[in-house]
Amino acid sequence: MSEFLTAVVVGLGSGSIYALVALGFVIIYKSMGVISFAQPAFLLSGAVLVSLLSPSIGFWGALAVGVVGIAVLALGVERVAIRPMVGKAVFVIAIITIGIDIVVRTVAGAFLGVNPRYVGDPWGLGSWTVGGVVIQHRHVAALATAAVVMLALFLFFRFTPIGLAMRAASLDQEAAMAQGVNVGTVFAVSWALAGGLAALAGVFAATGEPISNTLWIVALVALPVIILGGLDSLGGAVLGGFIIGIAQALVSTYHRDLFSGDVAFLPELTNNLGPVTPFIVMFLVLMVRPYGLFGTKEVERV
């Protein structure tokens, strides 16, 4: 039982990270109707930037500067490479974001250098043990941060003028424009938010361990998360993140027991299934619900 609960705590921690990245994807999707494949690069750059800054200005200062810095970077990218493409086919834009991803990721990798770097977080690999259940500090921190960010996003979309404008634009862009909403600002803010969220997720994904230049792969797990939650559902992204996180941690932990060839109906597999669990869960859910758990079903008019 303690092993099970330990896995659930790990899942909540990594699920918070997935949820943060997924929120970024959903915010961009809601504003422009595209998926930005540049999120992995922003995630890696966030962690790298914080690791460069934290020795001089401390972790918290570096975190603040890093998140804002990547948000500004995302804003710039949107202005230069995405804005001219508004209205073009979404897949052309998607491939452009992949090109951007390659560029930004290479530059971030260059700053990473040869030796592993740390983000310099105060949690490390420290943990509490409560009745045999191991609770890592960094997972609690990630969960708390995710909760604060979600609350802030909720208030932002609910009460600020630009938040309201974004919601209006996502419902009906033309109607919103007619009401005086500057759609350009909406695009810019959504990219900045997504960039900042990715950077934040990157820092938490890198807590307690050296940043490797393959850290960005974490962001790809957010893709099944947003499918699971529904592409246009912020709440779905959060819940999807936790579901995927916990499922992945449980599969990783129990893989050896389940797939050793001793359990009937299950094959013998030496390679841990944890890394592909998110995609398997996605397939299973989509067989039942083609628009995810909370996505809006398209209404068809001929």
Add this chain to the structure above:
Amino acid sequence: MSTRTILQSRPELYTGYGREMGLFNTRAKWIGVLALVAVAAALPMLVADDLLRILGTGMVLAIGAIGLNLVTGYAGQISLGHAFFVGVGAYASSAVAGDPEGRTLGFGVTFMPAWILAGGLAAALCGVIVAPLATRLRGLYLAIVTLGLVFIGTYIFNAWSDLTGGPGVGREAARPILLGDDLTRDSSYTSEQKLYWLFLVLLLVFALLARNLVRSQVGRAFAAVRDRDVAAGVMGVNPSRYKLIAFTVSSFYAGVCGSLLYVANRHFGAEQFGLLLSIQFVAMVLIGGAATISGSIMGAMLIAALPRISSELTNYATFISTSPVEHPNVFETEAVMYGALIVAFLLFEPRGLFGLWHRIRTYWKSFPFSY
């Protein structure tokens, strides 16, 4: 003189739907293709082997890109799972042709058409299996789900080491033996020349087949599904049926591409069929131009040559360090250039190389008037 003869005496005027949908619907196209093929066939006598290797890879990739264009450009179903089908084709063909005594699975059928077809059919079978789920989804949902296919595929390729040799190890690719001559060995012609000609012939065959398919009833049904699947359904074109056909044919092309892709290397590892390869195929289709066969070929050639192009461009920037540990160095610049060129192409010509060609053609057609 009847109207009909008057019409016929005017060149390049379609006098019937059949003619417009012809394989080569203008004479210029027919002549142009002939000239291009002639030039392409003569290239191996003129160009160095390392470039031939790149061009040959480009032609194999073009077969796969045509496949993706059938499902994406013509039938409107975006798939990021193409690399998975390419992988299936690569493994099926190398297993069929493989040495039965070898370390990895092999059935010893060395007859080339047999293993190429086996690669295509195995991938097509996987396409049929996946299609029922895929046909329920649209747009970005479909894209991400097919992306999941790539991740699960990579897991299977890594785990099934009896077939694939496992990660970092790999297995032998099929050997192309034609009339007793192993095309991967130099004889009176170098292996690059021989493989180039082989790939050129296969590309022509598969490009013509695809072009024939898209001008047939099936191709028009694809377009109807792409443009509005509900409307297509109302008109009696069953969307699920045609999506299934599109997926199957596209997977077949991917499988054929996979069966040939590593022939020149003779060996391939299990990590090759990841996200990057899928993305490259989508880039080929979009950079070439969606829903054009010739665009797919141009796109594939460009993506195959892009590492070399970015490397040559970087050579001009002599102020950049060549030391591997200084930043920025030429290697990073090359990688950045690769991404930047993709962005630049799509920013300035969203309709792809085909669109560029189209503009040039229209410009010369109406020269000196710019409209």
Add this chain to the structure above:
Amino acid sequence: MKTPLRRLGTLAAFAAATSLVLTGCGREDEGDKNVAGITSEPCPDAVNEDNGCIYLGIITDMTGPFSPIGGPMVQGAQAFWKMVNEAGGIGGYDVDVTKYVKDNTYNETTHAQLYQEMEGDILMLAHSMGTAHTNAILEDARDSDIVVLPASLGSNWLFEDGVMHIGTSYCAEGMNMVDYAVDTLGAESVGVVHWPGDYGDDSANGAKIAAEARGIDVFDYTTGQGGADAQTGVISGILQDKPDVVVIATSAVEVGTIIGMTAAQGYQGKFIGAIPSWSGALLGNADLAPALQAMYLHASSIPAWSADTPGHQEMRDYVGDIEPNDWFAVGWAGSHAIKALLEQAIADDKLNRAGVVETLNAMEGVDSKGMLPDGDGHYAGDANENAIRSTLLNVPDASAATGLTQSVEPFVGPTAQDYEFTEACYLMK
């Protein structure tokens, strides 16, 4: 009928122009391939303007997942040859390892294309990163008599002709790790944490061979790349099975999190890591450092940067104040073997591709000033005669330049001593 004719004219002109352009850059006469990569003209930016030039090719991972290994190794090789050239070169030639350096981004097709591009211009391939990648070019390289030095230590290279393998294979290293665990640490059970594939399986299968020979229990933990969350299964497995010693064949990222997490939860065994499992930066983490110092041993056959050998001393003196790196030292050490090969070929008047291959096949050792294990550089015999079997151990030491100090002199365990290699270890089930 004017338009089609004009079009036809345009097309013909276009085709003619294209073929003219192509002929211009066309198929050059390839000359005598046997002396390709050797010129009587000096190298670009030559140290010795009067010397000829020998070109060595390098294809490595500069921007992909293994760039932290590829970059420093190449830098080490380049520094080595710069020193050799400044001392007058070898036999009237300078050696160039900068003109043909390419980044394969860890992609096999790219690797093969890059090889094809430089094939006519290099005497040998001084560094080829990736096992599957190198296999994709090996047959071509053999056909053109190009000797290849792979930048990996799989036991498969023992069975390949025309390959200049250096150091102890991961497999023999795995055997030695287990023998040391049994003989010195008194282990009665051993866990094996490893990536699947050419590196991890080679090391793990070596460890399993030794464990079976010594009659102790083995627990297998196959794992992928990634930090603590990706290693959940391994961590819970080790805590459950409690092996006395864990052999670990991954990268430094996994080593850091697995040792850190298991130590924090009360595991008290020892870890012995393969060569690529260390990075000095691990000690930069204050939480991790005590656990590493108490529990981790680093196995290797090529001593670390700060090792006390004449060769390492020479290297440190020459490069002066640069950031110390163990892979730099490996790149430098491997170049000793290439230098010995080329010097012998020059001495035998066989400085051409076929001659270098011949010289390699007769080579029985190299004086690497202590940088390579004893007996390395032996390619004259069969696989078992050529195989190097010795391993040394390092311990983490924050005061050492790359965080490692040698603690155990090179030794050959009883299992590796008598082991007969029949195929690459990573292929065994």
